[in-house]
Amino acid sequence: MALHTQVDVSQQDREVDINPVYVQEKGLETPRYRLPENRMLPQTAAQVVRDELILDGNARLNLATFVTTWMEPEAEVLMAACADKNMIDKDEYPQTAEIERRCVNILAHLWHSPVDGNATGCSTTGSSEACMLGGMALLWRWRKARRAAGQDASRPNLVMGTNVQVCWEKFCRYWDVEPRMVPMEPGRLHLTADGAVAQCDENTIGVVAIMGSTMDGSYEPVKEISDALDRLQQDKGCDIPIHVDGASGGFVAPFLHPFLDWDFRVPRVASINASGHKYGLVYPGVGWVVWREPSALPDELVFNVNYLGGQMPTFALNFSRPGANVVAQYYNFLRLGFKGYHDVQQACQEVAVFLSSAIAKMGPFELLTEGKELPVFAFKLKDSITGYSVFDISERLRSRGWLVPAYTFPANLQQTAVMRIVVKNGFSMDLAGCLLADLRTQVKILEAHPRPPVPLVDEKARESFRH
Numbered sequence: 186m187a188l189h190t191q192v193d194v195s196q197q198d199r200e201v202d203i204n205p206v207y208v209q210e211k212g213l214e215t216p217r218y219r220l221p222e223n224r225m226l227p228q229t230a231a232q233v234v235r236d237e238l239i240l241d242g243n244a245r246l247n248l249a250t251f252v253t254t255w256m257e258p259e260a261e262v263l264m265a266a267c268a269d270k271n272m273i274d275k276d277e278y279p280q281t282a283e284i285e286r287r288c289v290n291i292l293a294h295l296w297h298s299p300v301d302g303n304a305t306g307c308s309t310t311g312s313s314e315a316c317m318l319g320g321m322a323l324l325w326r327w328r329k330a331r332r333a334a335g336q337d338a339s340r341p342n343l344v345m346g347t348n349v350q351v352c353w354e355k356f357c358r359y360w361d362v363e364p365r366m367v368p369m370e371p372g373r374l375h376l377t378a379d380g381a382v383a384q385c386d387e388n389t390i391g392v393v394a395i396m397g398s399t400m401d402g403s404y405e406p407v408k409e410i411s412d413a414l415d416r417l418q419q420d421k422g423c424d425i426p427i428h429v430d431g432a433s434g435g436f437v438a439p440f441l442h443p444f445l446d447w448d449f450r451v452p453r454v455a456s457i458n459a460s461g462h463k464y465g466l467v468y469p470g471v472g473w474v475v476w477r478e479p480s481a482l483p484d485e486l487v488f489n490v491n492y493l494g495g496q497m498p499t500f501a502l503n504f505s506r507p508g509a510n511v512v513a514q515y516y517n518f519l520r521l522g523f524k525g526y527h528d529v530q531q532a533c534q535e536v537a538v539f540l541s542s543a544i545a546k547m548g549p550f551e552l553l554t555e556g557k558e559l560p561v562f563a564f565k566l567k568d569s570i571t572g573y574s575v576f577d578i579s580e581r582l583r584s585r586g587w588l589v590p591a592y593t594f595p596a597n598l599q600q601t602a603v604m605r606i607v608v609k610n611g612f613s614m615d616l617a618g619c620l621l622a623d624l625r626t627q628v629k630i631l632e633a634h635p636r637p638p639v640p641l642v643d644e645k646a647r648e649s650f651r652h
């Protein structure tokens with residue numbers, strides 16, 4: 186979470202004044218950065234907090250995030266009813282544990298695990314924790330094999346594209362694994378088979394392939410990467426597993442691209458993660474990771490907790506965690522079924538493609554993706570446009586409440602500044618039409634008031650959000 190520094194209260198601890206309507210006594214104030222001396226009524230406290238939160242953006246207009254911003258009222262009620270359950274208390278809440286087991290099974294099946302019932306998996310707080318667990322399994326497995334063969338196990342590396350989500354950089358830094366990042370190039374916005382294999386050697390613990398790059402919504406070619414790794418194994422003998430980071434695509438590809446080989450149908454795919462709180466359609470706080478077979482998950486990583494008088498194996502970085510999100514995931518599975526998920530993701534895709542084609546026709550823009558893989562697309566200004574930037578557009582859209590991020594790509598495309606739109610459940614054609622109208626208006630204003638070009642470094646300082 187954000188690292189917060191302590192505030193110098195002698196300078197800044199202005200008290201929060203409380204509207205006299207909320208309280209009996211007039212002029213009640215309370216400190217901001219220290220624990221108040223006395224209590225206040227629950228209604229008063231709730232009202233003060235609610236008033237502050239007005240300043241947050243409207244989640245429904247947040248086209249920056251991949252994370253769910255709308256759930257049905259029934260799901261919200263169910264989540265509130267489970268707010269008091271701790272996911273780790275398997276013994277105390279065995280039915281919640283059973284529901285987690287069902288979800289893992291549903292996902293293993295959806296991702297075509299070989300049917301002999303060998304897949305194992307668990308829920309997590311999100312894909313970041315899931316990727317950390319997936320990466321740890323790769324590292325432990327590689328180390329064990331190297332040691333067993335009497336070989337040096339001190340210099341592990343992980344191969345991936347520079348477009349990976351920050352969780353993979355964290356994994357490498359926290360576990361002292363060398364990140365081997367394959368850069369982006371013009372016309373190549375994610376990892377390719379050749380790019381990946383060129384970085385692999387006997388110290389490679391795995392290759393991360395992303396199903397749904399956060400940069401532009403495109404799928405990385407898992408099957409081609411796997412085929413190239415097969416050839417590498419034939420030539421050089423290294424048997425390198427793939428972890429698929431399906432944070433978004435794990436809940437999109439099975440429904441919209443059922444014939445694409447990206448999951449356990451590809452034998453080299455050892456593990457897959459997904460965010461239940463992205464296209465799994467649950468509010469923030471749940472992710473999933475599934476391993477193809479027990480041998481992909483070394484025993485040393487597994488700890489046991491009590492469960493109905495016995496023991497249940499667990500693998501997690503956290504201990505206590507809310508159970509409500511797992512229950513909500515199961516609710517969605519029951520409520521929507523395969524057909525329902527398909528229809529929801531299809532509706533998102535239709536909105537994404539409608540928006541991207543309208544934006545392409547507008548004039549100043551050039552699409553990098555169309556939203557035909559994830560319902561997510563990135564676009565940039567044509568090189569001929571110099572009087573304003575994507576950062577200006579992002580800022581102007583914000584004045585209407587729309588949160589559309591502008592950011593620069595990682596190496597080697599740092600000079601490319603783009604905007605990205607993530608279409609999620611609840612973002613209707615109607616809202617998309619409103620966004621287009623606002624985008625047209627803002628572009629017209631910017632065209633009428635061009636400014637001299639600003640160096641990209643200064644522009645980047647304005648980068649307000651990027652996920």
Ligand SMILES: *Cc1c(COP(=O)(O)O)cnc(C)c1O
Nearest residue numbers: 311312313350352399430432460
């Ligand atoms: C969002 C995302 C993550 C991190 O997932 P959280 O669920 O937010 O922790 C990791 N990888 C990819 C590709 C993502 O899109």
